[in-house]
Amino acid sequence: MASLPLRLENARRLLKMRSLSTSAPEAALSEAKEVAQAARDNNDLQLLAEAVSLQSLANLALQRVSEAQELVQQTLGAARSAGHDVAQLILLAAASSAALAADDRARARMMADEGLSMLKRLGTSFERSHREVQLQLLIAKGNAQLSDQNLEGAAAAACEALTISRHGQDEEGQGEALHLICLLHIFFGRSAAQQAVKQHFPGTAPLSTLESSNEAAQLFRRLENQEGEAMALLSIASCRLAQPGAQPGALEAQGAAQRARQLFQALRHRRGRLRSLELLQQAMTETMMALEATEEEVNLFAAEGDVAGQVDALRLLADFYINARMYGEARSALRKALNLLAESGAIEKEVQTLLLLSHVEELLGSPTAALKVAQQALTLSKRTAESAASAVSARRAVSRLLVQSGQAPEAPNRRAAMEALRDLTEAVRKRDATSFQSTMKALENLSGYEESDVKAALIVEDDADQSGLTRFLKQQGQLVSTTGGSTLMTALSHALLYLSFRLGGLGYGPRFRRCYAYGVQGQDEDEMHAVAYLRHLSSQEEWQKNMEIQPPMLDSMQHSLNAVTMT
Structure with missing residues (x-):
């Protein structure tokens, strides 16, 4: 019979195969149970903690969250009574993961923090000799911070875990830490995640370059981590799109995003599929190909009965139509999304979708319809405190539309x-x-x-x-922002722009104030430039309809040049 540590390693291997075999978690659970019983018989608390930790992971894979929590807590109590430090640390990491699976984020953070604090109390030499346990506690803490939408906290834990695992040449540990960093990119966006990681990682931040993204993809492939590989492929696609010389980079980005999308589809990974779709839309040079890919994803979510995924994909489809100036089709996609949301109880998402529909109605030249939809969004946002951010957006949209319609006193x-x-x-x-x-x-x-x-x-x-x-x-004349970021657009006050013209002796009427300007900060803090756009009036006076061009638009082009010099 194989030794107990070897049997435990076999259970770990089986658990890693759960994406390929539905019976793997049950087999891993059975093996871990036998090892745990043998460890109890031998009074080997460290082996028992490792076996119970693996049992907990297998139970979580089988959606048996309460069983995982109960087993870990019982064994953790025994380890505390015996004063066995290593066993306690192993089980605290497992308890954190189980609490997170039960959506008890506060307890998940508390368990991980207790383990890390205990490690520090035990001293540097103990910490060095138990790097693997420290790594698991850091990963548990990072996951808890991620679930709490704490980007900085999750990035700090992930970067420390990656540094430790690289120092110890621990490939599996590196894979877990990189996986967490990949999740930061998926949840918070590439730019914000990179900024956070850069603050906590010495040297070249992981996934920040094409080379580091390729290295991550290769590591995940060796570890047979399909989710990690798919997320690294998204990073490769983003790096390719950012390269100068659009065509070759776009084709390579398209291939990487398409492969990532296939992996995410096999894993039923909603966020990954949607992010893959966003990058595919950017990479695909042919409009019809991008449209077909988006519609295919909408239909796949519908076939899977994933309402949330279907809604998000419909919103992506609407964004695609808006960018293509196909506003009627965008309105149709958003109305489908709203029909799905009506019975879902996802008020925040429904409010956001209504606000986007209001914008589309405005683009279609229907200010009355735009106002009505925005007012619906505002009314709905008041039903729950969770929609506080969307309520602010809804109040602003309704206020702006009321001002435009000459009803400023009624603006909320x-x-x-x-x-x-x-x-x-x-x-x-x-x-x-x-x-x-x-x-x-x-x-x-x-x-x-x-x-x-x-x-x-x-x-x-x-x-x-x-x-x-x-x-x-x-x-x-310019509103200056102190917030960092890879692409930051800061609005130049429309009122101040035209007030500056008046101070210079030029007073323009409302129809000639078509210019809206922004300052843009690039990836480097010193990289500054500006952009302006002209807003087309939905209605024209009769004398303008008989002309090939609108004089206000010609005048506003000149205003754009003035605005750029002010940013």
């Missing part, structure tokens, strides 16, 4: 906007640039005010130093 953000305008006047009087910038940013986020309200707040007629006032206002 009207009172807050008027208070902010009073603060703006005070900032102008005091020549307080910091207060001015923060108040203007708050105003842009609120809406609910008209251009005339801004002018009344900024042009302080009883100011004794009118030339100083003009100089101060010109100096405040």
Whole structure:
């Protein structure tokens, strides 16, 4: 008969095969149970802890969460009574994973933190000799932080785990740490994840370059970790798309994203499939191919009975149609998504979908319909505290649309906007640039005010130093953001842009204020440029319809150049 450690290793191998064989978790559980019983008979608490930890993982794979928790807690109690440090550490990592599976995130964090604190108390030499246990505790903590949407905490734990496993040349440990970093990319987006990882990892951050992404994919392939390999392929696709010289990179990105999508489909991994689809849309140069891929994913989610996946795919389809200026098709996709959401209870997602539909109605030249949909979103957002962020967006959308329709006094953000305008006047009087910038940013986020309200707040007629006032206002032409990121767009206040023209002697009427400008910060902090777009009016006066071009659009093109020089 094989030795107990070898049998335990066999159980681990069986558990890794669960994606290929439905019977593997049961076989692993049976083997681990026998090893655990033999360890009890021999009073080998460390082996018992390892066997119970594996039993717990097998139970979690079989969706037996309560059994996993109960078994780990019983054995952890015995290890504490016996004062066996290593057994306690192993079981604390297992307890954290089981608590997370039960959606008890607070307990999951507490168990992992208790184990890591215990390691520190036991001293550096103990910590060094038990790196594998430390690694498992860090991975458990990182997963708990990830479930709590704590990007910084999860990145710190994952990076420390990766550093430890690389130092010990532990490939499996590296795979687990890289897997967690890949999940950060999936959950928080590539740019935010890279920023967080860069702060905690010395040297070249993992998945930040094409080379490191390829290395990760090869490691996952050796470890037979299909989910990890698929996520690394997405990183390869992103790196290829970011390379100069679009065509070769786009084709390679398309191949990597397509392979990732196939792996995610086999794993029924919703987030991965959706992220693969986003990259495929960017990589595919032929519109019909991208459209077919998106529609195929919508149909696959429908066949699987995955309503949430179907809704997300329909929203991606709507985004695709919007980018292609096929607004009617976008409206149809969003209405299908709303029909699916009606009975789901996913209020946050329903509010977001309604707001996107409102935007599409506006693009279609239907401001009344856009306002009605935005008001539905606002009403719905009030039903639960979980929609707080969407409620802010809904209030802003309704306020903006009411202002555009000449009903500014009815805007839900009207009172807050008027208070902010009073603060703006005070900032102008005091020549307080910091207060001015923060108040203007708050105003842009609120809406609910008209251009005339801004002018009344900024042009302080009883100011004794009118030339100083003009100089101060010109100096405040750009809203500066201190937030980092790979692509950061900071709105240049529409009101301030046209106020600057007025201060220079050019007063434009509402129909000639078509320019909206942004400052853009690149990947490097010193890389700055700007972009502006022109908003087309949905209605034209009769004299404009008889012309080949609109004079307001021609004039606003010139305004764009002025705006770029101000950013």
